[in-house]
Amino acid sequence: MSDRLIIFDTTLRDGEQSPGASMTKEEKLRIARQLERMRVDVIEAGFAASSEGDFQAIRAIASEVKDSIVCSLARANERDISRAAEALKPASRSRIHTFIATSALHMEKKLRMSPDQVYEQARRAVCLARGYTDDVEFSPEDGSRSDLDFLCRVIEGVIDEGATTINVPDTVGYAVPDGYAALIRELRERIPNSARAVFSVHCHDDLGLAVANSLAAVKSGGARQIECAINGLGERAGNTALEEVVMAVRTRRDVFGLDVRVDTTQIVEASRLVSEITGFTVQPNKAVVGANAFAHASGIHQDGVLKARDTYEIMRAEDVGWSANKIVLGKLSGRSAFKQRLQELGVEIDSEAELNAAFVRFKALADQEAIVSDDAIVALSQQGKVADATGSPL
Template sequence: MNIETNIDTKIETKKIHIFDTTLRDGEQAPGGTLNLEDKIRIALQLEKLGVDVMEPGFPVSSPGEFEAVRQISRLVQSVEICGFARAIKGDIDAAVQATQDAAKRRLHLFISSSDIHLDFQLRKSREQVIEMARSMVSYGRQFVDRLEFSLMDASRSGEEFVMQLVEAVIAEGATIINMPDTMGYALPHEYGQLFARVRQQARGADKVEFSTHCHNDLGLAVANSLAAVQNGATQVEVTINGVGERAGNCSLEELAMVIDTRKASLNMETGIRPEEIYASSRMVSRAMHMPISFNKPVVGRNAFQHESGIHQDGLLKNRNTYEIMDPEQMGIPRKMIILGKHSGRHAIRHRVEQLGFKVDDAQMEELYVRFKEKADGQKIVTDDELIRLVGTTVNVATETYSLVDVQVVTSSERSRVASATVKNGATGANATYSAIGRGPIEALIGCIKQGIGFPVEFVDLELHSISTGEAAGGEAEVTVEAFGRSYVGNAMDEDILIAVAHAYMAACNQAAREAKAEGRWAEGGASAIEKADRRMWT
């Protein structure tokens, strides 16, 4: 056990090692298959995130898996690489060969231990399973110094047999014992007791490390993992976003932030770098084409957003009133206020000022009435709509650029064609632009870019349905980069392409307003049109 002493409080802080299996167990999520390039990209990000151990795949399962494990073993040198294998000689040989170039490596063997698995899957007796485990651990130890052994479905296996199997593999040289809650069935107190008793009673248990691997079928994966570490486990096996079989695995970001947020009570710490959490989450979500639930803890869209007027008022006075974590610490863009029908005057005024506008008290009351009328008819009021409301209220042009008209022609066989008419708020002049693209959004953004007076990079797009049926509309959130900074705009429309266009324009207008306010407009504003090469925008 790696124990570090906290000099200030004289309390021992236990280091919890993070074993990431996103690229192996996580990839087993239906529809979550990754190609080689995705695996390598995610592996390098996991290294930046600060995981201690990485399981890049199941080498014997396919030539592609073998190659992925082999390449990651060569590229990722600061993280211990784990070769996964059944308690079968051929699996072990493949895992050993695939990880042979790793700077630090271990072998991870597993075998089922519950009666239901033995009777209906392995069709072997307990005695036969113990013999298989003994012989394969002995065989594997010829190749590696560190060997982890997992008792699949340990939480449903019965304490007596778990004890026998653990003692058998320790005797043959296993150095890490993993007792998974494979079906997500255990309750935290039951699972914690299993670790406590095995560590206290199994022969040789004091000479090995213990690991936990929990699934989330009953929503208890994080709670059970914590119960295990509170009863002596020093390693937790996790995945980014909790992806994995069925309801998934223990979520890395949730576990890491529980320990970080409650470290004084838990006396634990991990090596995870919080600032890399959000980037890691987004990368895995996109690579696996698995959207993150809005209410997902830590990384979900709503995790740090607030619509209630009471909450918004408290947050604006002191963030700690309604937030126990700092999203910016995890690389999450700060968007704590979502404006809807529950929002109050304080929040509305705050957002209006963030967008670069000033309204007096009388104008604020008029804006508040208009806002409530708008909000009652839809879920949220977007920045794009709020800016228009402000313009109507103060009777001035609020946008540097605005869309007058958009048209998109799509085809199953040919390039998509779009045209857009953009109004310049400063001159009042309209100009129409056109572009083609592989998809309608690429074509649409390509022509709007031509009407913006500074270089803008389209960074990210999120699309969400806001109703059901054939008339379903969409909400778009677009992130752009301009003047070396990121800006986010959102919009809703019955036509999802129009929503994307308005969200993009809202983000560009944010960039323009900020550049003007800070005196940077001349560097990248209207004068840049005459100097810049338009090809860089299209």
């Protein structure tokens, strides 16, 4: 089994399905360039058959991106697949990602097709896609809610037709980690030709479990590709967050034993760019890319970090693209953090008594203001000097 995890980014396709997150061709190109700088393995550039705009965006990205595989989504029909192939023609390396629903609910209510019809259409679609490229991904939509025997039958059939990646989506975010990992593991064990394909996962965050489900499927299920998006952007509650799975695998290599090709120092820049283009702000406490992800406000934490960063930081801020971590001075801050900030600001303190007096004034101000600015800290230290000179406080 491969010791490398493939990162498949779907910010430009599934991410754009977030209501209000539509992007122009030029905006998609900007993000694709950043994804390539970040060394993402696969960029799902869009859904070529969905609109002329998407077709042109995929073609533009395929013309420019050279290092990453460029992919287009396509339903399991001839028109979609040929349209995807046409858009991907300029690509150095291309992938067609075709899909059809396999759950009883979707087949009956949405497709109005029998299982046998779905099986035949899935095989035919992969066969058509292989006529254009040898890199074909197949997804059984709503896979996590599909009948296991039928899912095995379909996947075995599409691998026989030449599918090289099998993606098993948790389309509606219904799965839980243990069950989802067991599903991927059982599929790989039961399907006779499973070793001929890379197994992939695509999880949605409706129950807040997208990252957990994806990582469980990798660690315990044997999946070797994760489909994800910058900032967790995507349909409804969003997709698996790229920055979270990449840093989890990298930080806990002792658990996962896998390498990722991604240049993690480009993560924050990618997050900012996607946020700027879509208008979707990143919550401050968001893991890895949130403004507070490497910020410390508690005096106990600040004291620990100032002595040794790994007391409260399991990653380095610089490793994901931040310039540094942050010590935020407020009412919870202690004397050591206050003293450190004075030194950083070049403020000279002549005695411990002067430092103590300035710290008392700082705490009084911090009780009124959530965050005390550097200008206010300098002013507080100067107040003490004036008081010593005049014999009375200001």
